[in-house]
Amino acid sequence: MLPIAGKIFLLILIALTVYFFVQRAKYLIDLLKLGTPEDRFDNPKERWKYVLGQVLPQRCATKNVTKKDLAGVGHLLLFYGFSVYVISYGFHITEAFYDKLSPALFGVAFNNFFYLLLDTAGLVVIASLLWAFIRRYIVKPDRLEPSMDAGIILVVVFCLMIMSFSVEGFRLLAEETPFTDWAYMGNAFSQVFANMGLQESSHTLFYVFWYLHMIVVLGFGIYILYSKHLHVLAAHPNLYFHSTKPKGSLEPIENMEEAERFGASDITHYSWKHLLDLYACTECGWCNENCPANVSGKPLKPKDVIHNMKEHLLATGKDLLAKKAEETQGDEEEPTLVRAVVTEDEIWDCTNCMACMEVCPVAIEHVSKIDEMRRYLVLMESNFPAEVQTVFKGMETNSNPWGIGMSTRADWAKDLGVKTLAEDSEVDILFYVGCSGAFDDRYKKVSVAMVKILQAAGVKFGILGTEEGCCGDSARRIGNEYLYWMMAQQNIEVFNGYNVKKILATCPHGYNTLKNEYPQFGGDFEVVHHTEFILDLIKNGRLKLKGGLAKTITYHDSCFLGRYNTIYDQPREILGAISNTNLVEMERNRRFSFCCGAGGGRMWMEEDRGDKINEVRTEEALSKNPDMIATACPFCMTMFEDGLKAKNAEDKVKVLDIAEFVANQLIDN
Amino acid sequence: MNIVVCVKRVPDTETKIKIGGDGKAIDPAGVEFVINPFDEYAIEEAIQIKEKSGEGEINILSLGSIDAQVIMRKAYAMGAEKGVHLNDDSANPDNLAVAKSLAAQLKEMSFDMVLFGKQAVDDDSASVAVQVAQLLNIPIVTRVIKMDIADGKATAERESDAGKEILEVTLPAAFAAEKGLNEPRYPKLMDIMKAKKKPLEQKEAQMDAPKMEIVEMKYPPERPPGKIVGEGVEAVPELVNLLKNEAKMI
Numbered sequence: 036m037l038p039i040a041g042k043i044f045l046l047i048l049i050a051l052t053v054y055f056f057v058q059r060a061k062y063l064i065d066l067l068k069l070g071t072p073e074d075r076f077d078n079p080k081e082r083w084k085y086v087l088g089q090v091l092p093q094r095c096a097t098k099n100v101t102k103k104d105l106a107g108v109g110h111l112l113l114f115y116g117f118s119v120y121v122i123s124y125g126f127h128i129t130e131a132f133y134d135k136l137s138p139a140l141f142g143v144a145f146n147n148f149f150y151l152l153l154d155t156a157g158l159v160v161i162a163s164l165l166w167a168f169i170r171r172y173i174v175k176p177d178r179l180e181p182s183m184d185a186g187i188i189l190v191v192v193f194c195l196m197i198m199s200f201s202v203e204g205f206r207l208l209a210e211e212t213p214f215t216d217w218a219y220m221g222n223a224f225s226q227v228f229a230n231m232g233l234q235e236s237s238h239t240l241f242y243v244f245w246y247l248h249m250i251v252v253l254g255f256g257i258y259i260l261y262s263k264h265l266h267v268l269a270a271h272p273n274l275y276f277h278s279t280k281p282k283g284s285l286e287p288i289e290n291m292e293e294a295e296r297f298g299a300s301d302i303t304h305y306s307w308k309h310l311l312d313l314y315a316c317t318e319c320g321w322c323n324e325n326c327p328a329n330v331s332g333k334p335l336k337p338k339d340v341i342h343n344m345k346e347h348l349l350a351t352g353k354d355l356l357a358k359k360a361e362e363t364q365g366d367e368e369e370p371t372l373v374r375a376v377v378t379e380d381e382i383w384d385c386t387n388c389m390a391c392m393e394v395c396p397v398a399i400e401h402v403s404k405i406d407e408m409r410r411y412l413v414l415m416e417s418n419f420p421a422e423v424q425t426v427f428k429g430m431e432t433n434s435n436p437w438g439i440g441m442s443t444r445a446d447w448a449k450d451l452g453v454k455t456l457a458e459d460s461e462v463d464i465l466f467y468v469g470c471s472g473a474f475d476d477r478y479k480k481v482s483v484a485m486v487k488i489l490q491a492a493g494v495k496f497g498i499l500g501t502e503e504g505c506c507g508d509s510a511r512r513i514g515n516e517y518l519y520w521m522m523a524q525q526n527i528e529v530f531n532g533y534n535v536k537k538i539l540a541t542c543p544h545g546y547n548t549l550k551n552e553y554p555q556f557g558g559d560f561e562v563v564h565h566t567e568f569i570l571d572l573i574k575n576g577r578l579k580l581k582g583g584l585a586k587t588i589t590y591h592d593s594c595f596l597g598r599y600n601t602i603y604d605q606p607r608e609i610l611g612a613i614s615n616t617n618l619v620e621m622e623r624n625r626r627f628s629f630c631c632g633a634g635g636g637r638m639w640m641e642e643d644r645g646d647k648i649n650e651v652r653t654e655e656a657l658s659k660n661p662d663m664i665a666t667a668c669p670f671c672m673t674m675f676e677d678g679l680k681a682k683n684a685e686d687k688v689k690v691l692d693i694a695e696f697v698a699n700q701l702i703d704n
Numbered sequence: 705m706n707i708v709v710c711v712k713r714v715p716d717t718e719t720k721i722k723i724g725g726d727g728k729a730i731d732p733a734g735v736e737f738v739i740n741p742f743d744e745y746a747i748e749e750a751i752q753i754k755e756k757s758g759e760g761e762i763n764i765l766s767l768g769s770i771d772a773q774v775i776m777r778k779a780y781a782m783g784a785e786k787g788v789h790l791n792d793d794s795a796n797p798d799n800l801a802v803a804k805s806l807a808a809q810l811k812e813m814s815f816d817m818v819l820f821g822k823q824a825v826d827d828d829s830a831s832v833a834v835q836v837a838q839l840l841n842i843p844i845v846t847r848v849i850k851m852d853i854a855d856g857k858a859t860a861e862r863e864s865d866a867g868k869e870i871l872e873v874t875l876p877a878a879f880a881a882e883k884g885l886n887e888p889r890y891p892k893l894m895d896i897m898k899a900k901k902k903p904l905e906q907k908e909a910q911m912d913a914p915k916m917e918i919v920e921m922k923y924p925p926e927r928p929p930g931k932i933v934g935e936g937v938e939a940v941p942e943l944v945n946l947l948k949n950e951a952k953m954i
């Protein structure tokens with residue numbers, strides 16, 4: 036227990052800390068309240084499960100551990116090491132006022148164990164700090180920028196650990212503390228101090244160091260709120276309030292007829308959860324690592340978008356709060372976020388590939404942030420890359436991005452003996468062909484392959500023919516929610532008109548939006564992707580396949596199939612089933628797959644900044660010397676075929692859809 | 705500056721046209737209809753002129769079936785304020801009758817300029833604009849690719865097959881827009897929503913009895929299929945031979 040003056044001093048320190056902490060925390064929370072409302076309070080059980088599942092085993096950080104990047108393990112060590120210390124500081128403070136609350140209270144074994152744990156934790160923390168220091172300032176991987184903030188924290192925590200050991204050492208030297216035999220670091224420090232002849236002054240030095248380290252601890256508590264280490268506090272609520280909607284799905288615009296504003300042009304147009312995201316960012320840079328825009332040298336870097344938005348919020352927060360108080364908060368003439376903080380180039384660079392969200396340890400939602408700004412640009416300013424206008428118009432008049440005459444939508448199926456639902460609606464499954472499947476010369480062959488497979492397996496299916504419309508995904512991802520909404524409505528009406536229950540889609544973009552986004556408009560159908568469907572047919576023995584295709588094949592994961600819908604295994608299993616295929620994986624595969632460059636409506640835009648994403652990916656594929664590249668998405672297919680042409684490899688390497696591999700292997704009976 | 709823009713609802717250029725059972729009209733089933741693309745240049749130009757001068761009104765005038773109102777709303781979304789729909793289901797092919805009906809309506813409206821597309825892409829007759837100007841006794845510049853308005857006068861650049869002509873006309877005048885005059889805008893959503901509420905006056909069109917009749921419609925002759933002569937350098941002599949002797953192009 037501390038002497039009375041000491042207690043008062045400590046109380047003052049604590050009071051000051053609480054004061055500054057609460058002040059800042061209140062400010063930060065007030066800023067969150069500037070955001071629009073959003074309900075993220077449903078399903079508390081699930082949410083708790085998710086946070087604990089992420090934090091306790093440190094899934095958040097370790098999920099990204101690869102052979103090349105072990106930083107997640109470092110974070111786990113630091114997290115647990117430091118957590119032990121946080122508990123010990125609790126003991127320190129209570130002990131200062133009330134002796135009975137020392138760890139010794141819990142008995143011999145506990146005290147010994149506690150010190151053993153504490154000392155070990157201290158060593159672990161020091162080791163992970165050194166590791167972090169070496170990585171940041173010596174190894175310097177791309178994703179980490181050596182920031183001032185990070186440096187300060189590393190040094191402060193390092194000093195704190197040394198101080199903590201010193202406190203322990205002086206204490207053991209000054210007084211008989213029972214049950215501390217296992218405090219090996221404390222004992223070692225005490226030995227060193229004794230050798231230095233500090234036995235006499237140990238009592239005083241204990242107090243000096245004790246107060247010093249308490250000041251650092253309390254100061255650290257405040258500093259956290261001012262630095263990137265805000266994530267220590269914000270990450271947990273952010274994980275709790277994570278999106279429980281289908282991965283990467285975009286929210287509809289409520290009440291489009293009456294709304295006065297569409298999308299986001301100012302920071303306050305985002306929901307409080309989007310703002311909380313900003314606090315939670317750890318600046319780990321994982322999101323940048325696999326971002327096709329960043330990797331291909333374009334202006335967009337997801338980490339910078341998040342960081343700049345955070346800085347902007349903190350910098351303008353006081354003004355915004357004042358405006359809110361005076362009720363003068365209105366929409367500015369010129370947007371304060373779009374262009375001013377996030378440039379148009381950054382906004383248009385995004386392929387919506389979700390590589391950033393997949394690896395973000397704290398569940399930040401980058402894609403919807405960017406797409407909200409696109410909505411603003413498209414719907415409010417009618418401002419988008421010029422080439423997109425014909426795409427919108429094509430979708431409007433002919434329900435396909437090329438604007439090809441709608442009446443030719445079913446021409447690909449003319450001689451295949453396929454019936455439309457208008458001719459026969461008694462089917463088990465509707466084959467939703469999609470625009471590429473209906474109009475793109477190359478991808479029409481995939482539709483034909485799909486039909487062959489369905490017919491070979493005796494599936495009772497139909498198509499919609501000219502009644503089918505564009506799924507609208509590209510329009511939505513480019514930001515034209517109105518156009519998307521019209522197309523979704525139209526399709527849902529047609530599906531319902533035929534009482535459709537189950538839909539098969541080949542294009543992952545159609546698949547994703549039909550399955551995960553159409554329910555927003557009352558379209559509830561069971562939607563399967565052809566890779567799922569074909570695998571089932573194979574497993575159920577409904578397809579007779581030759582097998583024995585001796586080719587080296589590499590499979591490219593489409594973002595909207597993989598990351599959006601966790602379909603990673605099915606296409607690989609199909610390739611495995613048709614042959615003694617030599618399946619080689621590209622460096623970046625599955626969750627870490629690298630986008631082909633065509634998602635997020637980028638398929639329809641010129642790529643005039645940086646390298647061509649499809650060529651970057653094609654090079655990666657070519658480095659594995661495949662005979663064939665397997666895809667399961669029309670956009671990926673186009674991007675690879677263009678990439679191969681650019682690399683003069685189109686004669687050597689063929690791009691085939693999974694459906695084509697299977698159709699080619701069918702045994703005709 | 706008050707501007708009236710005359711617009712026509714036409715089949716989308718990508719639509720595969722089918723001739724109807726009677727052989728005298730197209731079969732509208734499965735046909736997508738749009739604003740005549742040349743009229744879009746006219747609408748855009750009207751909006752730009754209004755934006756520049758900062759005053760005046762843009763009126764849309766369209767003659768046709770009730771469906772014409774759909775494309776009028778699109779013109780509203782781009783920026784026009786109001787309009788008149790002359791309802792006519794007769795599909796009268798006589799352009800003079802159409803022009804007379806439009807001119808009669810225009811006489812009731814106040815305008816400094818009447819804008820048209822240079823032709824409608826359905827019948828490609830390119831005659832209505834000229835006839836209307838004649839009936840109103842105002843000058844017309846056709847195939848306009850550039851316009852400047854100052855002091856009650858318009859300087860218009862028109863494209864002709866021989867080159868360019870620059871003309872100065874005193875307003876009121878009529879103009880028929882050519883491709884290249886501007887880039888028609890894509891409307892903002894707010895404007896699409898507002899367009900639904902803008903006033904649209906519907907009147908029965910006063911049409912003269914047609915002095916023209918469609919006797920028969922025919923498809924263009926089918927293009928003979930392309931020929932692949934060969935590949936690479938070896939194919940060149942044969943290609944040159946065919947171009948010279950068969951196609952008679954060189």
Ligand code: SF4
Pocket residue numbers: 322325326327328329335336337384385386387388389390391392401402
């Ligand atoms: S979605 Fe893809 S392209 Fe967009 S920011 Fe994230 S990683 Fe980059």
Ligand code: SF4
Pocket residue numbers: 315316317318319320321322323337338341391394395396397399
């Ligand atoms: S957004 Fe997520 S992944 Fe990117 S730097 Fe921040 S915490 Fe890391």
